Amino acid sequence: MSVVLPYLLSGISVGGQYALIAIGYTMVYGILRLINFAHGDVFMVAGVMMVYMCASMPWYIAMPLMIVFTVLIGFAIERVAYMPLRSAPRMSIMISAIGVSYLLQNLVAYITGGLSQQYPTIPFISDSINIGPANTKVVTVITPFLVIALVFALVMLINHTKIGMAMRAVAKDYDTAQLMGIRINSVISTTFVIGSFLAAIGSVLYFSNYTGVTYTSGAMPGLKAFVAAVFGGIGSIPGAVIGAFIIGISENIVKGFEAMLAVFGINSNIGIATFSDAVTFALLIIILVVKPTGLFGEKATDKV
C-alpha cells in the first residue's frame, strides 16, 4: 500500500486536472462537432500568463485576472477563428483550430524565448502534506474535491438554467435549435467561455505540481484530455470526468509499475515507465474498438 498510494494519489490528482480540460473539449465537440485542438494551448497560455503576472503582482490578484484573460482568449479565438467558418466544411474549421494552436505555441515561444518558465508557488496549495506514508502537495488532495464541486455546478447549470437548456438543444440538433429562436452564437460563445474558465483553473492545479511551463506544455495534457473525452463518450460531461480519472490513474500506475512489482519480490528493469503516455492511447483504442461511442456516448444511428 505504501508503494501504491503515492502513485494513486497523483493519478487521481492528474486525472482531475485532465477532467477540467476534457470538459472544454467535450462541450465544444458536443455543440460544434469540432475537435478544438487549440484548447490544450489555451491551457498552456493560462499557465504562462500566471508566470508573468505573478512577477508583478500578488498571486491573489494575478489568479482572478489570469482567469479573466484566459476566458477572453477563448472567446476571441471562437469569434475570430471559428465563427467565420460556421458554414465551411468541417475539415476547414478543424484546420483553423490546428492553426490557432500553432499560432499560440509560436507566440509563447517568441515571448518566453523558448525557455521553461518557473511556475510561481501559490501559498497553501503548493505546501507539502503527509497522507499516511505518502508525502505530497496540498494541490493533489484538493484537486479531486474541487473538480467534483465544479462539475456539480456545471451539471446544475446545464440542467436547470435557460442557457443550459439552450446548450442541450443546440447539441441535440443545431439547425432546429436555430429555427426555434435560440441565439446559436451566444450559446457557442458561452461554451467556449466555460471551457476556457475550467482550463484556467486546471492550469493552476496542473502546473503547481510541475516545475515549469514551456510553449509545448499544453500539447500532451491537451491530447490526453481529449482522449479522456472520447473515452468517456464525447459530448457527455460525466463521461469526460470519469474518463479523465481513469486515464490519470492508469498513467501513474504504469509509471510506478516496476516499483510495485518490486514489493512482490519481482525485480524488473525493462523501463515500463516509457509507456506512461502510450497507455492512454492504448486504452482509447481498446474502448473505440469495443464500444466506438465511448463509455457514456449515445448510440449514433446511420442515416441513409
Next chain:
Amino acid sequence: MKTKENKRGKIITAAIIISVFLFAAIAEKVAPPSWNMLFMVLKKGSIYVLIAVSMNLLNGFTGLFSLGQAGFMLLGAYTYGIFTIPVEDRASVYQYFDGGVIQFTIPVPLALLLSGLVAALFAFLIGLPVLRLKSDYLAIATLGFAEIIRAIFQWQALGPVTNGSNLLRKFPVFESTIAYFAVVGLCVAIILLLINSSYGRAFKAIREDEIAAEAMGINLAKHKMLAFCISSFFAGIGGALLAMYQTSVQAAIFKSAMTYEILLIVVIGGIGSISGSIIASFLYIACSEWWLRFLDQETILQPTERGKFIIVMAVVFVTLLVLMLIRIKKPKGKPRALYGTGAAVCAVVLVWLVYFALTGQTKVPLLRNGFRMVVFSVIIMIIVLFFSHGIMGTKELPDLFKPKEKEDGGKEAAL
C-alpha cells in the same frame, strides 16, 4: 465530365516538371555555395511533397481522416537507419547496447523499399481494428497509434534494435538534390497512376458517399485498407528520406505536431489536389526555413533603407486595411468579427508606423529569435480563414492551362 483531353495543359505541365528537374540537376553542379539555402529547401521540400501527397491520397482522395502519418514516417526512418548503418560503425552508434543485434546491412534502394513495406505492414495491422471507425474517431485512433509506436521505439528494452531513445546516425545519405527528386518523383508518379486507375475512382467514390459506393459494388473494407496501406508505404519512404536529410533519427521528433504540419500543407495546397500538395510543400518549407529568416534577426536600418521600409509597410497595411473595410461594409458575407479584427490590427500597425516615422528610430522592433514562426503562423491563419479551399482547390496543374473557350463550353454543358 472531361470530354476532350486537355493536351495543352498536359504539355505545359510536363515542360514545367522537366525544367524544374533540369534546373535542379544543372544548378547544383554550377551554383555558388551561397545557393546552399535553395538546395536545402528543395531537398526538404521534396520530402514533404512525398509525405503530403501520401496524406492527400488518404485524406483528400479516399476521405479517410487519418492522423497517423508521423508514426509511419517514424517506422520508415527507423527501418532505413537500422538496416543501413555500416557494420563497422555500429559499435559507436549502439554504444549503450554493445553494437546492437543486427550485424548486416542492405543496399540503400532495398532499404528504402523495405522502410515503405514495414510502414505498410504496420498500417495493415493497425487498419484491421481502426478502419471500422469513422471521421474523428478514426483520426484520434490513428493519432493514438502513432504515439504508441513512438513510445515503443523509445523503449530501452528494444535498445539492441532501435537504440532506445538515443540517436541513430552514420547511415548512408543522398548528397545531391536530384537523388531526392528522383525518388520522390517516382513515388508521386506511382500515386498519380493509382489515382487515375479504377482503384483511384473507387477511392473517390468512397470519399463522396460510402453507402452509394458500397451499393455500386465497391468493397469498402478492401479499398479503405488498400488506401491506408499505400499511403503508409509512401509515408514510410518519406520518413526514410527525412532521416537521410537530417543525417540522424530520433523518435522524439515524430510527434503529433509533425502530422499537423503535414495536414496544414495538404489543406493549404487544396484537399484532393496532388499538384496543390506539391506546390504547398515547397512554399511551406521555403517560407518557414528561408524567406522569413530575416525576421529572426535584430535589424538596425540604414537611413536609406528606413524610408523604403516605411513606404513598403505603409502601402501593404493601407491596402489591407482598405480591403478589410470594404468587406466589413458588405451586409452578406463572412461575419464581421474577422474583418473587424483584421482592420483593427492593420490600424494599430499604421498608428505605430506613424510613431516610428516621427520619432526617427532606426531599430526595427519585435524582430528577434522566434518572430519568424509567429509571422508564419499568422500567414497560415490568414490562408485558412480567407482561402479555405487552399491554393489549388481540387484542381490539378494541367487544369490551369486549359484553353479558355473549352472551359466555357464545359460550363454551358453543365448548365
